[in-house]
Amino acid sequence: MEYQHGGDIYTNHVKIDYSANINPLGVPKGVAEAICGAVADCDRYPDSQSASLRNKLSKFHGVSENTIVCGNGAADLIFQVVFTRKPKEALLIAPSFLEYEQALRAVSCHISYYDLKAEEGFLLNVENLISWIQESNIRFQMIFLCNPNNPTGFAITRERMEAFLEFCRTNRIFCVVDECFNEFLEEPKRYSILDSMSCLEWNHVFLLKAFTKIYAMAGIRLGYGICNDGKILEQIHSLRQPWSISSLAQAAGEAALSETEYVENTRKLMRKERDFMKGQLSSLGFHVFDSMANYIFFKDERPEALVQDKLLYHQMLSKQVLIRSCGNYRGLDGTYYRICIKQRAENEEFLTILKTILEKGE
Structure with missing residues (x-):
């Protein structure tokens, strides 16, 4: 049975999971x-x-x-x-x-x-x-x-x-x-x-x-x-x-329920990193939608992505990075993706891998 959600780190060899929308600050x-x-x-x-x-x-x-x-x-x-x-x-x-x-x-x-x-x-x-x-x-x-x-x-x-x-x-x-x-x-x-x-x-x-x-x-x-x-x-x-x-x-x-400061710090982090990641993905040529949450929804409009199902998903997975393909959502296909938002160092590592893939076409 195919896994239907994000977070499938059990059947994939993954070092970085950007498919599950979990607070990047970790368990309080x-x-x-x-x-x-x-x-x-x-x-x-x-x-x-x-x-x-x-x-x-x-x-x-x-x-x-x-x-x-x-x-x-x-x-x-x-x-x-x-x-x-x-x-x-x-x-x-x-x-x-x-x-x-x-x-x-x-x-x-x-x-x-x-x-x-x-x-x-x-x-x-x-x-x-x-x-x-x-x-x-x-x-x-x-x-x-x-x-x-x-x-x-x-x-x-x-x-x-x-x-x-x-x-x-x-x-x-x-x-x-x-x-x-x-x-x-x-x-x-x-x-x-x-x-x-x-x-x-x-x-x-x-x-x-x-x-x-x-x-x-x-x-x-x-x-x-x-x-x-x-x-x-x-x-x-x-x-x-x-x-x-x-x-x-x-x-x-x-x-x-007592972790009020933790939640406030989370919102501050999300505000900063969401804008950062949206800007970076847009500059790389992706169509980025107006997410307000702790994840970003975007479309891969590369010509090759239109003919190769879940191309970016497979390219990132080859680098041991898991992203959420949205191809199993009604009305979407394998060119749509959702990624979570993490802390700056992790986001920069993610973007470095993504840029390498786009430059080399791997």
């Missing part, structure tokens, strides 16, 4: 210490309700802990909410995160797609989306929105999201909003619907967040969802296996 010291400290209690079952973690999350976000559910990463919760709702008709934005489609297909849901256009920079226009839904005459029961979107990295402001989610409420459409990359944005609150959920008392929204990316905890597997509909959360609890979040993950999550 406090989180690592909490994990080590929790090892002593590994002879006990973890708390199946993640009560202490949910309590800390409620204080961190200013929401009731009764609106929070934790999972074994965000992907776990994607499947749980889909299995709970069991929609017959769903809408996906394309391109976007592959796991949404996989979860929907698991419940035999019919999927329609709203295709973003390359000539528009793969940007989502909310007003056009609403018009398209109205004209489709399809009674959608579920919609997934990734904000900022993966792999394009573009984010929609809270006001625009509110307008769309109000439309969905009127039309009885349940919305899953994925904000797993929100913390990498320069102004995360400007793009998050968290406050809107409380103020507008939305019951038709499931907000998805994760520790995976921002705290570099991909191997720990910890995500959480926020939803005002208690019945949905009860159904999720009844469906999931009781010990899906390990005691190590729960301890790591609690510690991570």
Whole structure:
């Protein structure tokens, strides 16, 4: 089975991984210490309700802990909410995160797609989306929105999201909003619907967040969802296996919420290195899209890349550098790529290898 995501360092011989969008600052010291400290209690079952973690999350976000559910990463919760709702008709934005489609297909849901256009920079226009839904005459029961979107990295402001989610409420459409990359944005609150959920008392929204990316905890597997509909959360609890979040993950999550300086330093780093990498890739002749997150989405427009599938991917891999080919996203092909953003020394090493490939055509 072909690996569908970034981070496939297990079947490839890789020295530098630019395919997974993980915080380049690495696991925070406090989180690592909490994990080590929790090892002593590994002879006990973890708390199946993640009560202490949910309590800390409620204080961190200013929401009731009764609106929070934790999972074994965000992907776990994607499947749980889909299995709970069991929609017959769903809408996906394309391109976007592959796991949404996989979860929907698991419940035999019919999927329609709203295709973003390359000539528009793969940007989502909310007003056009609403018009398209109205004209489709399809009674959608579920919609997934990734904000900022993966792999394009573009984010929609809270006001625009509110307008769309109000439309969905009127039309009885349940919305899953994925904000797993929100913390990498320069102004995360400007793009998050968290406050809107409380103020507008939305019951038709499931907000998805994760520790995976921002705290570099991909191997720990910890995500959480926020939803005002208690019945949905009860159904999720009844469906999931009781010990899906390990005691190590729960301890790591609690510690991570105290890492405010770490997160601020991350945003400063992202702002600087994102602009640097965008400029460098553009100067090398790539078509770079307007990413706002911790990754960059671009197109290889070299003539030879148009006739050799995933040419740049294979060229970089020959140098033991792994990048994310986006050829398996709907609407994209092997000329589109996504790379993460790391620290300056790593980025310069990446660019040196890339320049060598472009100069020699290797």
